[in-house]
Amino acid sequence: MKKISAAFDGLKFSEGTLAYAIKVAESSKAMLSGVFLESFLYHSYKIIDMVGSQGISQAKMNHLLAGDEQRRQHSVAIFDExxxxxxxxxxxxxxxxFALQELLKESVYSDLVLIGADETISHFEEERPTQxxxxxxxxxxxxxxxxxxxYKEIEKVVLLYDGKPSSVYAIKMFNYMMPWLRSKETEIISVTDPKExxxxxxxxxxxxxxxxxYPDAVYSMLKGDAEDEIVTYLKTIKKNVLVVTGAYKRGQVSRWFKSSMADLLMKELNIPLFIAHNK
Known part of the structure; x- marks a missing residue:
């Protein structure tokens, strides 16, 4: 049995993340861990909401804290149900x-972390990819x-491949974690320099x-700049697609999957994105 950790903000609960998490856990016959990130620095209210006629009001603060706790408990109850x-x-x-450190610790003991693209675990809304x-x-x-x-049912899988170990590793991990998608239409995309x-x-x-x-997979060779060509090509696909990519960190051997490439995919495409990198 695999273990999947799905991360949630209990104050801004994502039904989409829940739907994807349930689908992946069901299809993979995995245990699903709902990770509710509750940084002690993060609340739904602002400092001004705690101010009364005599300054900071303990009664207002207690009321606001109780409200946050109720919302978080309700989110957990939705997940449980x-x-x-x-x-x-x-x-x-x-x-x-600290939310980030807690989730990174969870990742050590998980086969897969699942999270919404818009999560900030803070008051602020940010463009994708969030910090x-x-x-x-x-x-x-x-x-x-x-x-x-x-949530949208996945209809097609695209595997990005550049000949480097990082992209092959991502395909291996995807195959291990989500073998139930082998039956879906699968396409391998690679990009070459126009001069080569x-x-x-x-x-x-x-x-x-x-x-x-993936014995029925098809191959597509594109020419040009990888970032431009991949994003443009993916936008032409009409089916609900999931994309698999390799290394995310800067300094990895793959020039495709440095952070700017993954950032661009998240920014330009509102689709599931499976990211794995070998360290």
Missing amino acids: ACKNAHISYTTHRDKS FIRDLLAETQSPVLIVPRI TQELPDESLIKEFITCH
């Missing part, structure tokens, strides 16, 4: 320290599945590997 209705094995964690997501991806100890706010011969890197080896897991 959904897992029971789906008849999956589950547990809940309410991590109450919280960027920091998580830079240091995670497990693959991460970034999901959109609204248009051929798949290590073609015989990658095709041999892919055939073992």
